[in-house]
Amino acid sequence: MSKVINDIRADIDMLRREGKYKKHTVLTGPMGPTVKLDDGREVVNLCSNNYLGLANEPEVIAGAQKALQRHGFGTGSVRFICGTMSLHLELEKFIAEFFGMEACTTYVSCWNANEALVPTILGEGDVVISDELNHASIIDACRLCSKKVTRLVYRHNDTAHLAECLQQAQAARRKLIIVDGVFSMEGDLANLPEIVKLARAGNALVAVDDSHAHGVLGKTGKGTPEHFGVKVDIITGTLGKALGGAAGGFVTAAGPVIDLLVQRSRPQLFSNALPPTVAGGALAAMKLLAKNPQRVTKLQENVAYFRKNLKNLGYEVLDSPSAICPIIIGDTAEAIRIAREMLDMGVLITGFGYPVVPQGTARLRAQISSAHTTEQLDTVMGVFNRIREKYFASAK
Numbered sequence: 533m534s535k536v537i538n539d540i541r542a543d544i545d546m547l548r549r550e551g552k553y554k555k556h557t558v559l560t561g562p563m564g565p566t567v568k569l570d571d572g573r574e575v576v577n578l579c580s581n582n583y584l585g586l587a588n589e590p591e592v593i594a595g596a597q598k599a600l601q602r603h604g605f606g607t608g609s610v611r612f613i614c615g616t617m618s619l620h621l622e623l624e625k626f627i628a629e630f631f632g633m634e635a636c637t638t639y640v641s642c643w644n645a646n647e648a649l650v651p652t653i654l655g656e657g658d659v660v661i662s663d664e665l666n667h668a669s670i671i672d673a674c675r676l677c678s679k680k681v682t683r684l685v686y687r688h689n690d691t692a693h694l695a696e697c698l699q700q701a702q703a704a705r706r707k708l709i710i711v712d713g714v715f716s717m718e719g720d721l722a723n724l725p726e727i728v729k730l731a732r733a734g735n736a737l738v739a740v741d742d743s744h745a746h747g748v749l750g751k752t753g754k755g756t757p758e759h760f761g762v763k764v765d766i767i768t769g770t771l772g773k774a775l776g777g778a779a780g781g782f783v784t785a786a787g788p789v790i791d792l793l794v795q796r797s798r799p800q801l802f803s804n805a806l807p808p809t810v811a812g813g814a815l816a817a818m819k820l821l822a823k824n825p826q827r828v829t830k831l832q833e834n835v836a837y838f839r840k841n842l843k844n845l846g847y848e849v850l851d852s853p854s855a856i857c858p859i860i861i862g863d864t865a866e867a868i869r870i871a872r873e874m875l876d877m878g879v880l881i882t883g884f885g886y887p888v889v890p891q892g893t894a895r896l897r898a899q900i901s902s903a904h905t906t907e908q909l910d911t912v913m914g915v916f917n918r919i920r921e922k923y924f925a926s927a928k
């Protein structure tokens with residue numbers, strides 16, 4: 533065995549010794565508010581992005597099946613060669629109209645959409661300004677920019693610091709502020725009203741990655757701009773969470789922005805188009821959401837119920853309308869151990885540690901779905917109560 537492979541094995545052994553090795557949970561059935569595990573048990577699922585319960589929805593499955601019959605399994609091509617199907621255009625038109633934008637283009641993931649957006653629209657003499665807790669895909673998107681693009685990072689949700697960055701960027705050709713609408717590890721919201729105000733005054737564009745807000749926030753699930761009643765310039769999002777839960781990402785914005793992405797963005801020029809089944813299922817999911825805003829209302833009620841009850845048990849809970857509710861543990865190995873104990877008690881939840889979150893801030897991340905019943909949420913509370921008694925008895 534080569535020395536390099538032995539070195540890598542030692543790294544893995546170290547993760548095991550420190551209790552930080554992630555073991556995948558294997559599901560033997562579909563994604564839902566409860567899931568079947570490969571040990572035969574059915575447990576309440578508290579860690580899925582399936583916020584609207586659409587991942588196994590008959591209408592969504594039918595949309596995917598119809599697309600499979602009409603367009604087959606694969607595109608066999610990137611978009612600009614021969615991979616553009618009428619279904620892609622239909623989906624993109626629907627997304628743009630849903631969010632009140634001029635145009636849209638899709639990618640195989642929101643990771644790709646973010647990595648497409650930032651380096652494509654910015655070049656020499658431009659500045660990108662990013663929240664320090666933005667999703668890894670945004671951080672990497674900024675890193676992918678040409679060295680001639682200035683990258684500024686402001687302290688999390690610190691709009692005074694953002695204002696300083698804008699001041700520093702005053703002379704730039706193009707300025708782009710990019711933020712998560714809902715921060716994926718904290719569950720808090722970007723202060724969009726203030727960000728938009730500063731951007732307008734500083735002549736900057738605002739891009740929001742609303743992956744965790746679409747289908748979740750706003751009266752009709754249009755995300756953080758709808759929640760706050762503000763308009764942003766560019767929206768990126770995933771089709772892999774509330775909007776069907778499969779895969780795919782998009783950018784929706786003014787026509788010229790999308791045109792440039794289609795002409796120049798590397799993840800679209802050099803990577804296959806969204807598979808027809810995924811596009812068809814996602815389109816059906818979006819249509820279902822547009823027709824049934826009451827699913828969003830139900831989700832928002834479940835979120836409020838969950839947060840209120842967790843707080844009543846004595847946990848420290850951020851007052852946020854998002855469906856992501858972290859419970860801070862601190863130590864990575866302990867977070868993973870508690871998650872395993874909760875699984876033994878019938879609740880699937882993930883313990884996140886470094887490098888997904890900063891050192892010393894390991895956490896359990898609870899995610900709520902509109903598909904959770906009150907009974908299921910109460911079962912979860914019973915488990916959280918047992919965990920509190922064992923680990924945090926002094927918290928109340």
Ligand SMILES: Cc1ncc(COP(=O)(O)O)c(C=O)c1O
Pocket residue numbers: 640641642643644667669712716741743744769770771772779780781
């Ligand atoms: C804020 C944010 N952006 C982008 C992504 C990536 O989405 P996708 O799975 O479509 O690549 C995620 C997924 O975790 C996310 O939380």
